[in-house]
Amino acid sequence: MRFQLEGYARSARILHPVLAFMLLLAIVFSSPLGGTPAQIRSGALTTIGDLTALSFPICAWAARGLLDNEPDAQRHIGVIALGWSRATACGLIAAAGFTACLALVASVYPLAAAVLYGVRPSVLLPAIGLILLSALAATALGALTSRAILPSPGWSVLVLLGVYVADLLLGLGPLRILTVPMIEWMGAAGRGASAFTSGLPWFALRTLAWTALATALYVRLRRTRA
Template identity: 40%
Template sequence: MIPLVRFKLAAYARSHRLFQPMIGLFAMLVVFYSTTVPAGKELSSYADSAGLLILVFAWAARGSLDTEPATQRLISMTAAGRPGREVGAGLLAAFVVNLGMAAVAVALPLGIGFAAMPAPGDLAQGVALHLVGLSVGTALGALTSRPILPSPAASMLVLFGGYLALLLISISPVGRFAVPIMPWMRAANAGTLDGALLALAAAALFWSTAGVAAYVRLRRTRP
């Protein structure tokens, strides 16, 4: 599977599709850190970054999974020996792309965005939130990729609409049991994230796993 993942990453890089989400990533980071984050607010900044960058992660995952035309995906399935390997390699490639983008989002403010270095615990929680965010974004991007939604217009509408729906649901009374974007932002701002992170991350990862499982199931009939 690893050679197939490398092949997909190379194809994504050659297609220049990565430029679009990277521009979105750096545009958001410029907005986040155009003003230096004061000491003690690093975790709050990371929480906001992890929540808002879900849209960029979804965009990057969608682009990665859209790179190969249907014929090439069928060839990859044949070469892999089992269709599931090609599907898994595509998801893993999308995750790797988003992992790199999340690393940029975590590392960049350490050099130019924060007035002081965050405490080790805050840095660890910031990393954890970005991992949760990229998992949600990868699932959303997969569900809006070409094998699932062949129309580019419908795909982008569902991607942006899906992210907006996640935000709106997260501010509702059931937000902690959905993808809790706003609850983790509020907890970070209130200084209560330590006790809430495990439950919030579990809820987000549950729905991310459900989204990936739905994508894998749909790919059985939509190569």
């Protein structure tokens, strides 16, 4: 894991998601949070919900970049040295850790505003949990579109963006049970703390189920291509 993280940090690939996050944050925070304390608390929660959903494809891109940064020959050497299961797990854990850090850093400002203006820990901790769950699901999507599964960079990016857009569109209709509930948690965050916290267990369950299925598919496909 350290080898993969250090190699990614030294490469130019890491600049892609970092710059994309900077652009996203510049757009989201072009108008600073303001108003009464109650309005700021509500705005901070809404921003966290929106930012978590909007950063999903960037986190997936970051996970894909980390996994793709390892040369194919080195990946095969790692499988021989560590065993297939350990080598695969190390890549996934490294990617998940990196994307989680990215997502948390991107959410520092609205989280700080929420703390400063008295958002209760019973609301703030679920919000942080949602950020981490979203990063975990994004890691699974990034792994599914990595070079070990989709060798073509063009198809890889198209599949990544296509799954994200499909998730958002399906989230508006009766098939939303099959999606990462990004549309729903954005709506719940906009309605206030009570709607957000009451809906979080359902959001978390669906996100974890989606992540588990996507990860299982990645493991299965990678094993057939090993």
